Amino acid sequence: MCFLKIRRTFAASNDEIMIRRTDIATVLANSDIGQEVTVMGWVRAFRSNRFSALYDGSSAKTLQIVVDFERFDENLLKKITFHACIGVTGRLQESQGAGQAIEVLADKIELWGATDPEQYPLQPKFQTMEFLREKAHFRMRTNTFSSVFRIRHGIAYAIHKYFHDRGYFYLHAPIITGSDAEGAGEMFRVTTLDLDHLPRTESGEVDFEADFFGKATNLTVSGQLQGEIGALALGKVYTFGPTFRAENSNTTRHLAEFWMIEPEVAFFDIEDNMNLVEDFLKYLIRFVLDNYADDLAFLDQRIADLEKNMKTEDRRPMPLVDTLRFVVDNEFERITYTEAIRLLRDSKEFKKDRFEFTPEWGKDLQAEHERWLVEKHFKKPVIVRNYPAAIKAFYMRINEPGTDGAPGDTVAAMDVLFPGIGEVVGGSQREERHDVLLERVKAFGIPEEELWWYLELRKFGGCPHAGFGLGFERMVLFITGMGNIRDVIPFPRTPQSAEF
RNA sequence: GCCUCAGUAGCUCAGCCGGUUAGAGCGGCGGACUGUUAAUCCGUAGGUCCUAGGUUCAAGUCCUAGCUGAGGCGCCA
DSSP states (O other): OHHHHHHHHHHHHHHHHOTTOOOHHHHHHHOOTTOEEEEEEEEEEEETTTEEEEEOSSOSSOEEEEOOGGGSOHHHHTTOOTTOEEEEEEEEEEOSSSSOSEEEEEEEEEEEEOOOTTTOSOOSSOOOHHHHHTTTTTGGGSHHHHHHHHHHHHHHHHHHHHHHHTTOEEOOOOSEEOOSOOOSSOOOEEOOSOTTSOOBOTTSSBOGGGSTTSSOEEEOSOSHHHHHHHHHHHSEEEEEEEEEOOOOOOSTTOOSEEEEEEEEEETOOHHHHHHHHHHHHHHHHHHHHHHOHHHHHHHHHHHHHHHTTSOGGGSOSSOHHHHHHHHHHSOOEEEEHHHHHHHHHHSHHHHTTOOSSOOOTTSOOOHHHHHIIIIIIIOSOEEEEEEEGGGSOTTBOBOOTTGGGOSSOEEEEEEEEETTTEEEEEEEEBOOOHHHHHHHHHHTTOOGGGGHHHHHHHHSSOOOEEEEEEEHHHHHHHHHTOSOGGGSSSSOOBTTBOOO
């Protein structure tokens, strides 16, 4: 509700500052019949040489422009084509047609930018996501993508609002990092060295002392370690920034460049962490339900249309909006890793040998196992905690031996699993005991000197703390119901692909 | 990185067991109509069948290699 107020305030000042045009969202929301308005945008359709559906990005809805064609130059009307850019001044009237309540009877039409339909790649019809991905400079003009990117903005805004309202501080973690021990996969090297003439040390290795920063540097794979510095000074912080993984991942839920939200909180244990993540994720979904109903309704309908010709088992179990409401209205299931393994081994699927990978204590849960837990067994989001220490990162806090009746050492890690997406969040309570952490660092073979500052956080004024990382695009993917993560980021970067 | 599938008109696709001049819908263009909702109706143009080899009397169709894209798995958020 609060967001609507902000939108209105913005719209009111919009009238004063931008006297040249009014947003279509504003016209549709609070304009009076008979009032003269000027709107500008891109043509979505021009029917019967009389009705134009005008779109300007401000709303999922279009504004119908009625053109009395005898009054306009034929050559101008011919240029009102799909995705041409025009400005229209006219009076608002009640619509006689069924599709809309109000419309603008055009008095003046200005052609800002013609679009030759013979050369323009997009058409007013269904186009595949793969095709539109290749036209990323135009795809945001479509219904689907404009809705996705309005919602993407809404989620980003809600993230800042959620944390700000609760006393968290937005911490900017570095994008270029000199630390090679973050333990989150392959990294992109950052260098100004001449790749054709690399400086070498006496032993023949590349001499990074000659590089810009005087050492080897990479793009960040996580802001967590720096987030911990913030938490142990400001109490409650979060990072929200671009994150880079040079993994050769070819899936519908991986990007080489994505955005990640990483809250980090002092005096937090794994329970607090789970409570935070559940409340936070529900807040984001509720925010979109409350503020982007038109966009969600469009995406919901789009999915229904796409699924019309699909087999029942390939369809979503629930329509998009119902799914979102269900997640908001129900508790997430919380289980331990040890329980998860037991459930999997007791399952019909395991006994009938339907799993490709054997669920076994000590091995990581495979995608098929996570999907079984979330989609078949619990049928709702699941938080799995206390994983075997051997398969998790060095910084996660070691549990007391025998926690959950586990047969081996576990760490206070947690993963949040969502239907259709899998892991949206990975987090943990951090190891705050200096001696235990040092042992782990050594056991992982990480050079101590790389992490001197991280270890000193434990040596001087340390405390229990916890945090998690939310994959922003994965959350956008879930909320919009899109099928591929490349379609919820404006310009996707994936292996072999960095166009635009 | 591994596995699978696909590539035919601007787009989405059909093209059977290899057989004459490669088709449809949408879109474009020309016209008609004019309160439409992806408007409708009539007409019309539009093709290096991904590329390179090969098999064959004959290849869009079969074989080999490559390129591109998609999906699944792994890695993870």
